[in-house]
Amino acid sequence: MRVGQLRVEHEGEPYEWRGRFSRRRWVCRCDCGNLTEVREDRLKNHTTRSCGCVRTAVARDRLLRHGGRSGGRVAPEYWAWQALLHRSEGVRVCRRWRAGKGQGFTAFLEDVGSRPSPRHRLTRPDPSRAFGPGNACWQADVPRRGVPRRLVAWRGRQMTLHEAAEKAGVPYARLCKRLERGWPVELALQA
Incomplete structure (x- = not known):
């Protein structure tokens, strides 16, 4: 029976x-x-x-929220999906991934899959197209792209604040504070 x-x-x-x-x-x-x-x-x-x-x-x-949240812990894929939806720089995301009631996250996971390791980031092979099933993948050790926050001219070269701080041997946070206070670039980059 x-x-x-x-x-x-x-x-x-x-x-x-x-x-x-x-x-x-x-x-x-x-x-x-x-x-x-x-x-x-x-x-x-x-x-x-x-x-x-x-x-x-x-x-x-029932405890899992859209399959991405359980017991106060959030899956890294869920964070990546949330970041896509709330980006302020105008990156487009396909309609399927923006669906409500957890269907968007479920579709995102079906299309992209789980993040292989903490070193992987979500990228678009073709930046001219929206994030979507054929234009998103996990890649390891991808350098962050985008417009640097601020460029400075130092020793005859244009460079980002990070690069200038590294070459001058000044901590980045200290350099930013000095520039916020109005220090000239040459003086701010002195160790």
Whole structure:
């Protein structure tokens, strides 16, 4: 006999309530491999259909937010998807990934897959096209692109603040503070 994911193997010890025999119990093997004892009335009424593994799976799915959030931890793929949707520089994202009620994140995960390692970042092979199924992939050790925050002329060359701070041997944060306070570039870059 089979009920849900349970296959009845043999009769177990009877269920006693307040010292009296109340119900028969059956030993059942679940599809997941666990053995469990179930009261006969619960098998007949189909109220118990597994060893508890289905309830655990349903609860886990309920806790996951769009498949990307569980127990206060957020999957890196979820952060990447959120960053795509909230970028201020006008990067376009396909309609499929912008769908609501978790469907957008699910579609994003189906198309791009899980991030292979923490070194990987989401990139677009063709920057002229929107982020979408054919134009997004995980790449390792990708240098950050974009317009530098500020260029400075130092020793006859134009360079970013990071480059200038590194070449001058001045901590980047200190250089930024000095420039915010109005220091000339040559003086700010002195160690």
